Amino acid sequence: MGVLVVKLILIYLLFSAVFDCCWSSLQSGLGGNATDRLALLAIKAQIKQDLHNYNVMSSWNDSTHFCMWHGVTCSRRHRQRVTNLDLQSQNLVGKLSPNIGNLSFLRELSLQNNSFSHEIPPQIGNLRRLQVLRLDVNSFSGSIPHNISYCFNLVVVNFSRNKLVGKIPSEIGLLSKLQKFALEYNNVTGQVPPSLGNLSSLQGLGLSVNNLMGNIPDKKRKEISITGNTRLYGGSANLQLQVQCSPKCSRKKRKEISLSTLGNTILQVSYDALLKATNRFSEANLIGAGSFGSVYKGVLDEDDKAQLVVVKVFNLLRHGASRSFIAECEALRNIRHRNLVKIITVCSSVDFHGNDFKALVYEFMDNGSLKEWLHLPTGTEELRDHAPKKLSLVQRLEIAIGVACALDYLHNHCETPVVHCDLKPSNVLLDNELTSHVSDFGLARFLSQTSSVGIRRTVGYATPEYGMGSEVSRNGDVYNFGILLLEMFTGNRPTDNMFGDSFNLHNFVKMALPGELLRLQMHHFFKEARTRIPINVCLSSIFRIGIACVC
Structure with a gap:
């Protein structure tokens, strides 16, 4: 890489x-x-x-x-x-x-x-x-x-x-x-x-x-502190308040424990704290759902510091979810890189019904996933209303470089090399500066764990060798990166209806080079297309890198 x-x-x-x-x-x-x-x-x-x-x-x-x-x-x-x-x-x-x-x-x-x-x-x-x-x-x-x-x-x-x-x-x-x-x-x-x-x-x-008076607005399931206001009341009878004690009261701190899966000491957050942070895991805070659970946004208020976070809750009824939680903890325990998503804390506890509960808490990424910026929503996917869905060619290059740097770090600069095994646009998150952060290490493997048996392949992205039980290697991530690169600069998903059997995304690009290169220039690049020769040189080089990764 x-x-x-x-x-x-x-x-x-x-x-x-x-x-x-x-x-x-x-x-x-x-x-x-x-x-x-x-x-x-x-x-x-x-x-x-x-x-x-x-x-x-x-x-x-x-x-x-x-x-x-x-x-x-x-x-x-x-x-x-x-x-x-x-x-x-x-x-x-x-x-x-x-x-x-x-x-x-x-x-x-x-x-x-x-x-x-x-x-x-x-x-x-x-x-x-x-x-x-x-x-x-x-x-x-x-x-x-x-x-x-x-x-x-x-x-x-x-x-x-x-x-x-x-x-x-x-x-x-x-x-x-x-x-x-x-x-x-x-x-x-x-x-x-x-x-x-x-x-x-x-x-x-x-x-x-x-010195407030009157009633609290009638909204349910809020954390509300009203002590010290003698003429302030908690709204109607059916208002579900959690009235906090006065700030003078002692406050329960996060318990510092040592998780064997994380190796290092880490602050573990409670189930109750995550319940409050996500407004009881409300549908309004739901960002998305994946193979092993759901992802929520929230505000984690711990030790008098409010922080925007993303909470990944594992559905432990799904086969492999618990193993995915452990794999993600192991992969993230010692890695630190500006293009990798940062884990803030972890929850391994039980819910109020006595069921096992596992969740990971990450820093919040303002601009969602790369997938949202590359493709229009389909089906039940919802538009995010806070960011324009348009990336210039230069911005796409910056994002691709960030992903490549993250993979290079995982493969060559970790104490134990890590293979991600599931690189795709939905696993590349963008912060408020559109800097890319690789996320979701639920399928990650250390190179010492060579078997690819049990890896749930993402159709269109995973190298075909994994489907045949081949050993996990850096080449699998390089293949994923090549597909990602071609998708970013053509606008085509590898799963589009036009592809099938032996005709796939990289064959499509390979056949278009060099004669039909202009046909691959999307409407996103109209501004850059005013200088057509640099556009051709740039895209041609990018496409050749992408093809080399998957061949």
């Missing part, structure tokens, strides 16, 4: 020089986006001091690029744009500058556990991409900005333990993606807006120790 990685990178470098994306990358090395830089400097100017002389803001100067400043993370696709500002627990004193609203690509703002004061600037409503807003444990005063509803991508909002006053804006009810809203330990007054009852995704609502 190492040679394939090099070849793909060379194609990428050659081709990307034609387009604006290359210029954007060069710009990031030549000073970056002035708007974000000036906004950060304005934020720094409002921070009067670092308590205890931590001087954490000293890196914020012209000697280094602002993407290298402490607490600043920039986009890898738009490298001059700030996507994450994390200054939590830095003993900072001051106020939040209105210029925060100029960081228009910001997705996460984490300022908790400092000493910020004054009002929350209304310019925060300009952050349309913002998903996580953590301002808890500060001294912010004034009221909650009404235009926070403009941040329509918000998932987590935490204003707890401040000095906020006024009423809860009814506009909060417009945040359709909101899953957690925490407002404990403030001085907020008035009625709880009925509009909060419209938030079907809301799983956690913290209102303890305020």
Whole structure:
């Protein structure tokens, strides 16, 4: 795979020089986006001091690029744009500058556990991409900005333990993606807006120790904290609340255990925590289902840290599901790579009915699977409404390079080489930067486990030799990668009706080269097709790599 990685990178470098994306990358090395830089400097100017002389803001100067400043993370696709500002627990004193609203690509703002004061600037409503807003444990005063509803991508909002006053804006009810809203330990007054009852995704609502009154909106199965509000009631009689104890109460921590299958010590999450994280494994949180179980999205709130996650629940009634759980644990226990999905925690327990329960918890990938970006939904598949389903040629190259790097790592740089055995578009996940992450190691094998007996082949992707019980080898993954590459750049699935018997996807591409190459250029590449010669050279090279992988 190492040679394939090099070849793909060379194609990428050659081709990307034609387009604006290359210029954007060069710009990031030549000073970056002035708007974000000036906004950060304005934020720094409002921070009067670092308590205890931590001087954490000293890196914020012209000697280094602002993407290298402490607490600043920039986009890898738009490298001059700030996507994450994390200054939590830095003993900072001051106020939040209105210029925060100029960081228009910001997705996460984490300022908790400092000493910020004054009002929350209304310019925060300009952050349309913002998903996580953590301002808890500060001294912010004034009221909650009404235009926070403009941040329509918000998932987590935490204003707890401040000095906020006024009423809860009814506009909060417009945040359709909101899953957690925490407002404990403030001085907020008035009625709880009925509009909060419209938030079907809301799983956690913290209102303890305020001066609120009236009824909680009647929504079922929510984690709601209302203690310390003497005139606030839990809604109608049939409201199914789980009322939390006051934050002063002791809280059950995750138990640290050593799983023999994982080898290393890992924090294991409880069944109850996953039940809350996924809103009782609700259908609204269901992302998809596979051979051995179902996958849910959720918010895991452990140790005062809310995190977007994906929960893979194994159907242990299915033959091979338990073995798949163990295989995935074994494969993931020691591997770390930017193009592999990251496992956060694991659950091996029993449910409330006494049945065995096994689940794996992964980091959430905003843009779903590569399959969703390559093909229109069929049957009962649903469109994901938060991302346009269009990938440029350069983006496809970047994704392919990421997958190739992941396989190269698994095959050649792990202590014990791992063979994935089930590489396909649905097992390639894309984060908010469209960076590829290989997932689903339920069929993975170590090279010391050579037999392919028992591997459930994915039609169209698995090498034919596995069907005959041949030994597991790196070549099987290389074959999978070749099919994936051809699918990405032709738009054809290997299982399309046009294929069958001896006529398959790689034969189709092989026959089309070189004379009918233009016929394989999809509508996705209209923009790039203005420079037709580079397109032909690029696609021809990619197709030849794909064919070489499967032959």
